[in-house]
Amino acid sequence: MRICILGAGGLGSVFGALLAKQGVDITLIGRAAHVNAINEKGLQLLGIRGEQLIKENLTAVTDARDARGEFDYLILGVKSTATAATLAGANCLRDRVATAFSFQNNIVKETELATWLGDPARVIGFSTFEGGFLEAPGRVNNNITLETSSYLGELDGTTTARTTELTETLNSAGIGTRLVPNIQQVLWEKLTQIANAAGWSISCEIGNPALTFADAMILREGAEHYLAVAREVLSVYKAQGYQPQNFYAPVSKLKELDSLDDEAAITTIMGIGQAMLDGGYQSRTSMHDDILNGKKTEVDYILKPFIDKAAELGLEVPTVAACYRIIKVLDNYLR
Numbered sequence: 001m002r003i004c005i006l007g008a009g010g011l012g013s014v015f016g017a018l019l020a021k022q023g024v025d026i027t028l029i030g031r032a033a034h035v036n037a038i039n040e041k042g043l044q045l046l047g048i049r050g051e052q053l054i055k056e057n058l059t060a061v062t063d064a065r066d067a068r069g070e071f072d073y074l075i076l077g078v079k080s081t082a083t084a085a086t087l088a089g090a091n092c093l094r095d096r097v098a099t100a101f102s103f104q105n106n107i108v109k110e111t112e113l114a115t116w117l118g119d120p121a122r123v124i125g126f127s128t129f130e131g132g133f134l135e136a137p138g139r140v141n142n143n144i145t146l147e148t149s150s151y152l153g154e155l156d157g158t159t160t161a162r163t164t165e166l167t168e169t170l171n172s173a174g175i176g177t178r179l180v181p182n183i184q185q186v187l188w189e190k191l192t193q194i195a196n197a198a199g200w201s202i203s204c205e206i207g208n209p210a211l212t213f214a215d216a217m218i219l220r221e222g223a224e225h226y227l228a229v230a231r232e233v234l235s236v237y238k239a240q241g242y243q244p245q246n247f248y249a250p251v252s253k254l255k256e257l258d259s260l261d262d263e264a265a266i267t268t269i270m271g272i273g274q275a276m277l278d279g280g281y282q283s284r285t286s287m288h289d290d291i292l293n294g295k296k297t298e299v300d301y302i303l304k305p306f307i308d309k310a311a312e313l314g315l316e317v318p319t320v321a322a323c324y325r326i327i328k329v330l331d332n333y334l335r
């Protein structure tokens, strides 16, 4: 199998490293510093799976025009805000890629890839909870995984040879993957989870860069705000006919938040926060980190869909709208 990863940053490099180690022929297209470091010393994978150096089955280039040959899959790995420019600069790959997918946190990537390829049948749906960030050029940290960390499926819900083969390949590379007939639901539920976490944490913690995700959860006011966002994003998710599944258990608690009354839900949220602190969990959502790092966010891809869908369905989402406005103001001054 040959896979090209277009935009090999944090997560793309994790997928590339794990798949190359398993014998998949990987071409990474990334920024010069990262590509040069990989070509000089190999790709270092650090984090929860231990430290490994990957040199075999790996080609790294800075421009799509330097990616050689045909590819079974193209994985779009840039941030959602960079999709249009990146795909426009990679037109030379369109006829050499059989199937494309993306792990971006949004619900438009499949349509964007289908438009780029000129054929929706060459796109599959994909969602992941694997976590990764570049520590330095040539060094990627895989900081989160789950027993089932990824889901994929044909957009029409059928099972095909390519989705079966890709699922097997990802599983053999250690990326716990499930082939599902309802990938659109997984995409919406992941967005529900991410919008809840990111909208909440930025709107209540951004004034203090020392605060991590759990620091506001343990406070009653923080938990109340978390629940207010959760109730609204869940209302939009459920109004489309979906029921929460906790696809990303044990991290996802959407089922619990949906079924508990307010007081029990607030107690649960405060308890989750305390358990995180006790376990030494000191991370933030990537959108929160983007703001702290002075980088433009994916707010229009992560929160805005809930506001648009709510308007379409006649639902009120005032807390989500307030989070969106706060993040948009911050985002306006970032590059």
Ligand SMILES: NC(=O)c1ccc[n+]([C@@H]2O[C@H](COP(=O)([O-])OP(=O)(O)OC[C@H]3O[C@@H](n4cnc5c(N)ncnc54)[C@H](OP(=O)(O)O)[C@@H]3O)[C@@H](O)[C@H]2O)c1
Residues within 6 Å of the ligand: 006, 007, 008, 009, 010, 011, 012, 029, 030, 031, 062, 077, 078, 079, 080, 082, 085, 086, 089, 103, 104, 105, 106, 128, 129, 130, 131, 132, 133, 134, 286, 298
């Ligand atoms: N990281 C995670 O843990 C995680 C988990 C689940 C989902 N996701 C989603 O996955 C997507 C990617 O996230 P990420 O954290 O991996 O982002 P990232 O680290 O910023 O990786 C994207 C990389 O692509 C590069 N790039 C941008 N345009 C390019 C181009 N035209 N040619 C070559 N390289 C280009 C970027 O460089 P510059 O920074 O210089 O532009 C960056 O190095 C996002 O939608 C995110 O929400 C991430």
